[in-house]
Amino acid sequence: MEHRYRKEGHMPHLKGPVPQAQAKEGPMPQLVKKRRSGWAVLAATTLVASLLAVGAGPAAALDDDSKPNAPAATSACVGDATGDMMFSDVSEGHAFRGDINCLAYYGITVGYGDGTFRPNADVSNEEMILFMERSAAAAGADAEAVVGDFAMSGSDPVHRGDMALLIARLLVASTSLESRVNVTNNDDGTFAVANVANGVATAVSGDDWDYFADSRSQQNRVHDSAASALYELGVAKGTGNGNFSPSSTVSRGAMAAFITRALGHTSARPEGVTIQSASPGEALISVRDANFHPVANVPLDIFSARADQVDEAFNDDGTCFAPRLTREDGDMMGLCTIDALDPITTLSGDFSKSVTVNTDAGGTTVWAWTGEHGDKVEDGGEGIAHINLTETMSLTADAAKVTTDMGMGVARAAFGSTVTVTIQLIDTTAGNADAGPTEGNTSYQVVERRDTDTNVESDGSPGDVTAGAQVVTRTLAVDASGKATFTITADDPDATDRNNPDGNSGATPPVPNRIDRVRVTFTVTPATANGGPALNDGLSSTDANGLQTITFSDAASVVSAATVATSADYLMAPTSGSASNVVTVTVVDQFGHPMRNQMVRLSSTHEPAGADPANASTFPVARRTDSSGSVRIGYTRVGGASVETVVAHNAADTNADGTAVDLVAGNRIPADTTDGGQASVYWVAALTADALTAGDALVADAETNTLIISSANGPQLVRYDDNDQFIVNDATVDPALTSVPITLARFEQYLAADTSNNDDVGVASYDSTDSSDVATFTLTVAANT
Secondary structure (H helix, E strand, C coil), X not given: CCCCCCCCCCCCCCCCCCCCCCCCCCCCCCECCCCCCCCCCCCHHHHHHHHHCCCCCCCEECCCCCCCCCCCCCXXXXXXXXXXXXXXXXXXXXXXXXXXXXXXXXXXXXXXXXXXXXXXXXCCHHHHHHHHHHHHHHHCCCHHHHHCCHHHHCCCCCEHHHHHHHHHHHHHHHCCCCCCXXXXXXXXXXXXXXXXXXXXXXXXXXHHCEECHHHHHHCCHHHHHHHHHHHHCCCCCCCECCECCCCCECEHHHHHHHHHHHHCCCCCCCCEEEEECCCCCEEEEEEECCCCCEECCCECEEEEEEHHHHHHCECCCCCECHHHCEECCCCCCCCCECCCCCCECCCCCEEEEECCCCHHHCCEEEXXXXXXXXXXXXXXXXXXXEEEECCCCCCEXXXXXXXXXXXXXXXXXXXXXXXXXXXXXXXXXXXXXXXXXXXXXXXXXXXEEEEEEEEECCCCCCCCCCCCCEEEEEEEECCCCCEEEEEEECCCCCCCCCCECCCECCCCCCECCCEXXXXXXXXXXXXXXXXXXXXXXHHCCCCCCCEEEEEEEXXXXXXEEXXXXXXXXXXXXXXXXXXXXXEEEEEEECCCCECCCCEEEEEEEEECCCCCCCCEEECCCCEECCCCCEEEEEEEEECCCEEEEEEEECCCCECCCCCECCCCHHHXXXXXXXXXXXXXXXXXXXXXXXXXXXXXXXXXXXXXXXXXXXXCCCCEEEECCCCCEEEEEECCCCCCEEEEEECHHHHHHHHHHCCCCCCEEEEECCCCCCCCCCCEEEEEECCCC
């Protein structure tokens, strides 16, 4: 039999000192008692009727597609609650080992006098009462409201149906509208479950309310609803094939699993400070007293580091290494110190913090701790609660963009090929990052019109689709990631000829018109029902009306586009003589296919132009592309720092008559744009002056602590280190940040987020020759475009 006393050695124990609960510069923390709602007092006739009735209202039987609608976002079994309680018969690989140890930590079980737990033994009526009374104490609930008259009315050994009833009562007594879920009783005694957000409850009902087939047929309404409630809460998983087996007995190990899952919905958390992730990008910090109850008004110091730099987060003496850490609690100055500006826990004993997660670095590790005013981290994070977050926070979609997989400069698709069109929800307030859908805003209407032309002169600039075109309308719903895709393809209506040149009826002899084309015009708009947010025209391949035309053609291949890639992000400008660079030019046709044997020449301009000598480049004669459509071209240049714009031209050196071919707009690739077929080369000079007026951060290399900053004298190379000071001005957030000191790690986070290279950086008190120099870097954030 389970002992009523707690064994020595099985008392819950917090590793390290118990956090002090007083913030000298703020209000005194206070113990918060959970609402003890109690078991609803029911009229005798109502209770009897509910117990005798079998069946329930609208619901859906469990099947392979069913899933809980209100599972716990966090667990009671974290931190010290995961320690080994040393039961001799609970092996390391035991299925319920974690649950049993967690239950023992909270004092809900103490095992038997011989040091065993006996996980396979059935739970007796008396043991179940003890377990539930102790669970109620940990959850801050009224034990009498949970147990009631179970000693007289409950099964012995305990059946799964009765166990579900007791655990559902526990959750009624320990959850409220201040919890993430709220479990309540209906007027007839049945149980109801609701998700809670900002104090507003959304009930799990209708077809979302699942039931176990055998529970529905074998149990009364109250017991059946208890089993269903535990399923929706992620507490009960059933015994397979949609069944619950309500008449089966419960082993002590299974009981431990049920109770610990239920405690995840309550306020019960280990003594001291623990930290969990309740959702992507969220760190939930909890503070509890020795009875596992919430403590309010406790100051919290919260800081973070890139996951790949955790080993550098603390100095050898255990103090924080500030350059690798970022404040996460809004207090930029008091890093690793308890002070008056630290946030405090709410009445729930919790504090939630949204964290910008560095997924490229393997995540972001967050630390949280508490203490007395003025305390500092001095033990290298030992004993401080921490967690590594690997997923970014969920974003709210406020727009959508439409794109295709056709590359830059690709104007046509070959017959038989497939073009994929993607609709992606985005959050324009988060740098146009991909976002998931919100309920009821998920669908788009796609209208596709198809027009076929055969034996036309050219496939260039086709007119509007004719009235006789085929029209297909469909509705697409985005998935959980906010994305929906559809494909477009077309077959050649006259497959007997291909690669046809433009026709010309006026030529001698006339060139017949043989080009075939299929024009597919699609329009994407929010659907009438459950329509998603409007398209962002500036980010979409479609026009202002959500329209785009894809032309499939068998026309002959012609040069359409080129890419120019430089050999490095930046190059040092020569201090004397000349310097060299190599660029790679790749030429493609209108279908995106590489074009070989194309003559390529280069030209460039420099900004600033420079003087003594002027900034100028010398390029070689025309070179031919290889089978991949690419050619590497080396060249030299003289002069100082500049931004060089290198342009690719499809031109030979001389005309047929031997005259030189001028490099003009007409032979650049492509001829009708100033964006494609060119690249910027940053020729930089090392900054030696003591100050630099704010300019665009053109290149930021965190590995070498190097910045390339634009200036009137050309790009300047600046190096920073952890001895420097960093300040940010950020008007893109609310409230705006003005001259706020930040750490080196936060400075680098800002630079990494600047995808448009339009954040300004100014430098003061800079001395490149003195490693002990303390320079000041002021970053002014601009919205990404």
